[in-house]
Amino acid sequence: MEFDVVIVGAGPAGLSTAIRLAQQAKTAGTEISLCVVEKGSEVGAHILSGAVFEPRALNELFPDWQKMNAPVTTSVTHDHIYLLKNETDAQKLPNFLVPKTMHNEGNYIVSIGNLCRWLATQAEQLGVEIFPGFTAADLLIEDDVVKGVITGEMGVARDGSQKDSYVPAMELRGKYTVFAEGCRGHLGKQLIARYELDKGRSPQHYALGFKEIWDVPAEQHQQGLVVHSAGWPLQDDTSGGGYLYHAEGQQIVVGLIVDLNYSNPHLSPFEEFQRYKQHPVIKQYLQGGKRVCYGARAIAKGGLNSLPKMTFPGGVLVGCDAGTLNFAKIKGNHTAMKSGMLAAETIFAALQQDKAGADLTEFAAQFEQSWLFDELFRSRNFGPAMHKFGSFWGGAFNTLDQNIFAGKLPFTLKDETVDHLTLRPAAEVPKIQYAKPDNVLSFDRLSSVYLSNTNHEEDQPCHLKLADAAIPVSVNLALYDEPAQRYCPAGVYEIVEENNQPRLQINAQNCIHCKTCDIKDPRQNITWVTPEGAGGPNYPNM
Template sequence: MQRDVMNYDVLIVGAGPAGLSAAIRLKQLAAAEEREISICILEKGSEVGAHILSGAVIDPIALNELFPDWKALGAPLHTPVTEDHFLFLTEKGGFTIPEKLLPPLMSNHGNYIISLGNLTRWLGEQAEALGVEIYPGFTGYDLLYDESGALKGVVTGDMGVARDGTEKPGFAPGMELHAHYTLIAEGTRGSLTRKLEQQFQLRDKAEPQKYGIGFKELWQLDPSQHKAGLVMHAQGWPLDNDTGGGAFIYHLEDNIAAIGYVVHLNYSNPYLSPFEEFQRFKTHPKIAPMLAGAKRISYGARTINEGGLQSLPTLVFPGGALIGCAAGLVNVPRIKGSHNAMKSGMLAAESVFEALGSERSHDILSSYQEKLRASWIWQDLDAVRNVKPALSRFGSLLGSAYGGFEMWLARAGIRTPWTLKHGKADNECLQTKDQATRIAYPKPDGVLTFDRLSSIFLSNVQHDEDQPVHLTLKDASVPITVNLAKYDAPEQRYCPAGVYEIVEENTDPRLQINAANCIHCKACDIKDPTQNIVWVTPEGGGGPNYVNM
């Protein structure tokens, strides 16, 4: 197939905080030395920010470095944290852990409650003002290599392909985008990232990456229940001690609260439904009163990297690098990754700028890894490197206590001489159905708790129904012969959007994939027991269209 070719100095896949920060930093460096650097960013969402979902309480450390005058420039950080509470919940009650007992690393004072989607949109405006070309609605579908085996760019997805693979009227083939360097910033469990990890054996020396699935709803609260700047985190009920996770409630401006829940995807019970656990959380007697008279206005879900330092792959390869959540830079106990994502993009930009200045092409950007290791990103992640494996090994109660102990030691300048391992990948952690206990979840009441379909309606998800299914199966028989037979089809429960259903057809069960429901969380790609489900990019512009998330 003949494809148009466009050439750039730098190509970035993903217009999130990492990708945009990389582009901005490159343009800043180029302007300082009066050099021209052409930069293109691909974004699979319909617009910049459409697929961005996060809590979010942001540590402004990276933004301060990228734009010291961000307040004057109008960055959408309007709500500084004023109160910071941590709760442990039992089924009927619970208690607040005094702030003075929590490691200072967990404190949110000096941070801001934001919509990360809105911050990303603002960063996109700053990038375009500096001359960066951003193409929303275009996916990075496949990788291109030169004769030496180095990455030389990507192919964007074809537009106008029917479900049966034929070309519809208006078909447009994808373009080839070539660049001296390509930065992969496509977020958690990206499809190109996975290919690069295999092509260049980037994960050979790393522990398995670990993940959580995070849910978020925006609620319009009764003014009497709202307090701008209030941050609440919670552990405990409804999850048992062997299942990691927790909740957040962040009070933004205009009587809006972000309510969310994270479930670690190394849970073992195939009957557990992370979505239903989130719905149950809102009925707790310490939470439900806040939602009296409130209205739910938005919903979304996304997976989160949780592996930390142990799970970092090699971040560089001939022709490019991984940045942001494609690298896996989330600080789990802080529930923060945006500051690290932005800084990683800035550090990669500095390495690319140096390489372009020396007229090297497709070299390995080894200085990026060196810069990252010498940066505060490494310090941020090193101090908490044992928290996630401790939670997995000892359970939520003892694991949290141990993690807090290590964080207090780090505060005192003491580093423990060991680094705990994660062990199994998340997909390897499920019990079989005969070993597990069924969980009876209550029906949604339509007031505090809701079903999946009414929820994804609020995510503004859109896909052209007549396109190839982007949730692919390596073996079409496995969902029945393995997943249903051994685990009672857990994909029906871990998916937050009702994509997967077991239906009876002539008395025989089959898996039905409702691909149009998909909100691009990637949980299926991660948690499927045999890794038989492979998420690939749908037609550009498809998926959720998050507003203020």
Template structure:
């Protein structure tokens, strides 16, 4: 099929903090050097920020470099951290606040800002457009364009195709967006980034990437409970000793708070449901003190890349670069990735403008972002190997006394999807029914994510072998997809006496957990029609 084609100097896939920082820095450098540069950003969400989900407590170091006058420009960072607390929850009723001396230095949040990352991205998009960048939301980059072994752009997805792949009324074929350099900034487990890493063999160390599933809710809370800038983190209950992760609760402006749980996706028990762990977490008195009497107004979920320095791929390849969480630049020791993602994008822009894309890896490694990740290289492996208490003690020693320079190389070589144990060897988990006050069910949560897909379109959750869910995963692991998915996409149903594996693709919040955790690696998350998926407000 002959398709319309547009050519730019640079095409950027993804309007998150990494992609938009790339666009802004490119435009700044072009203006400084009196050069003309055509820059295009494509975003699969219905608007910029629609698919952005993060805590978020943000370190402003990269933003300070990109726009030193961000305050005067009206950037939506209005809530500096005022209180910074860390807890260990030892039971459903008891919690212990930990002294700061016991915490690894990266977990301290003095000087940071509590924000909505979606709103920051909306602001960054406006700065980019003011600099002459073309930003196209609602267009999903579905395929990579190659000439030989060189990337030459992307193809946006067709619109108006029915489930069988046939054009419907209003059909609009995808467009070729060609570029001298293509920047991939899709976020964690980007479906194109995944292909690029395989095609160009971008792995540069022995550790696989590791992930966590982050679940988050936005609440309106009573005025007498609201403390703008209060930051709370914690670990322990409800997650067991063999499941890593932790929770957060941040007080934003406008009498709002966000609460969330991150569950490491290397957990072993196939009966574990991250969504249900999150729901019962909110009943703990430490968290309920902020939420009680409030109203939940939004829900979302997203996988985060947390493998750190040893899981970083090579970022540069022929015709393009991989940046931000698409490359796994999040610093898990800080539970922050915005500043490192932005810095990777700014460095990519500088490499592109200097005509030396291949130097991006060296530039990143030499930057403060690369050095920061290097100093925390053992942080995640220590928690995975020794658990939250012993691993936390190791990390406090390593970070506070030795600055991340202890002469030990802790590795984490088992991919997350290989960590599940057979269901027969694991205990079932009986989760309490939601009370509709602090805890809720999956369907009402998906409703609050404003998720919408054109139902008569090809299913974007693709099975390599349709026999595996029932023939292998159900027998071995009681088909964990029905529990690890936070949106009720996967179900085991009985139809006319026959067991069926059902995919409710319209519920998908684009978290990518199925692509990561499926033990057979049988599920591939593919991009649906542009504009589909969640539409997060103020998240």
């Protein structure tokens, strides 16, 4: 199938790209063929974000979005920020000690999954074709130019044979292809390597973000309240922070972000999240409530220093596939949308000039002249400061940088250490004792995965590929007590005994597509590839 533009991923970046392209075509009175391919069973099924939403890009995309009934209705009313000193004590920070980027006046508490469903409706009304349940499994490259993508086959058995339900792959060809797969997109990863898009850049840095939705008693609910925290339970060189947002309908979203540059292989980000909910500052809002949804997703947080060249012959990377998130704000949806809109404007101009397959060099200039670049530039020191100086002194530096110098200090901090190389040998660091779940505030992995509505066709090839099947035991278990057992938030990886010998078991059906294994494996031995279309989580409103 041939299109003018093929877009991979129906998240905020991909849908904004499609909408902006369609809007320009409508204004110019020309026709343009657009398709969006989405691996989730429906638009929004694989979308997970906090989320406090800054409407800046939405204002540009649809100035009258409020009249159009966009699901952006819960205004932030109060910001509370705490330094959690230990499991019981906390210090609420006054506003003047908080970086301005963490203030949320004018922002909204939203479900980005529901916002994407709304954006998809707007896109379809503009003539965009959206194909949910189809994966972009491979790149289509000819003469070193990206010509589109190849969808994944359906109905392939674990042994590689074709089942009765077999559906062959399709070529989706485009004059330009936009990659909006989200953080650590598997095609984006290949493109960055093939075209050396990250040459001269700092390595990308990542975090693992958890999220739960709770129904809570009315007396504990304060619609519009935003709570952020730093400190406990994350200690030593483990940075990150927690959040708790009072959404509409007597629901609270709560989560923890754990930076993936941690060094203790005994650390379990999932268990740290369970501990986090026991802190009195958080517990006061959740007790007596009921957990109704769970999910987790990796976050690209390197910012401007780690941003690769976003264009290559025949296409462009947008949103978290490139890493446009502003970690100083803990927000990436408005930046993803803006990156997609800039890509759309560059591509539309190229199509009007009857260009196809060129490297969209004009995009770099448009990007650098936009508020997106300015925002990322002002926040460039935030992450490196936290990594170099820790949560307390890093936070103090960032308050000074943002509140006094507006992000324009005459130097740039950098973090050149790759996240997967930070683990120390298990024998050199203390083990961490985690309490058993109480099934009131804390839970186990499998009951959590159940709430993510995750499912994969069991009889299909495993989508978690090992480059060397021996490494999990010979290297990772021997040196690091196989950290995959702990960093995976879904219980995918287990060490089991077989004939009195340890073996790595991969429970691929549990996978919630967070991509943490692809990022944190110390030997980069695991590669995440797309499973059969529509597999994975089915988030209702994350």
